[in-house]
Amino acid sequence: MPGVALLVFREVLEAALIISIVCAATRGVSRRGLYVVGGIGLGLAGASLVALGAGVIAGLASGSGQELLNAGVLLAAVAMIGWHVVWMSRHARELARHMNAVGQAVKAGSSSLTLLLAVVALAVLREGSEVVLFLYSMAMGGIGAGGLAGGIALGVSGGALLGSALYYGLLRIPMKHFFGVTNVMLVLLAAGLASTAARFLLQANRLPALGEQLWDTSWLFSNGSLAGKTLGILVGYDASPSGIQLVSYAITLLVLLGGMRWVGRPAPVRDERVVAAAPLQAPS
Structure with a gap:
């Protein structure tokens, strides 16, 4: 049971941290809970299908099907998150002004919510498929139903608890800084x-x-440790990254920050007094 609980805890924690950040970032948007529940449900259904077809998926693309599927899921999540943060750079002030009135988020927030909370389904899909595959192998290895049930209960509750702690911690941020922090x-x-x-x-x-291993900080936080897992989700920590990972991280960071800065620029305001004072030209 301890082994089951540890693995389920680690996978649930990854999904829970992503869901917590997503929920905090969409604070105040009406019907958010329905999207979250729907995303979790879709993710679990997809995870079960992926697990059932794991052998077929792994055999695709010359045996690289599972890696390509994981990469595709992650890149889809990156695109959705990127769209949201760029959109928020333009509308964060408007959302903050309406936040005190329940359900008064701007209409565009709903479309942003739809895309962003699809990240919930993708997170649950990826982590859930790994959990289902692991539990299936454990069951085939002879572990009893009681051990599986107890490990699942402990792992899910522990991961959800830490994810909730992050969520409620984010809600304590003053509203004038809230959207900046979550972005x-x-x-x-x-x-x-x-x-x-x-x-x-x-x-x-x-x-x-582009370099197999730029550094190795496994002695401090290994990728499989609780701290390593948490930092991996929150800031993209990797104990021994390759060069292409660092390049991908930097490009994504620069593109999103540049997009936020460009979209968030205040629109030029025309001075109506100057327009009114301008001499009228007679038609030629």
């Missing part, structure tokens, strides 16, 4: 996911390494 967290999350996608593509021999 930064989403940018770091997207950059980390892009780096992980690059690692999967490297494993599938679809990208050059």
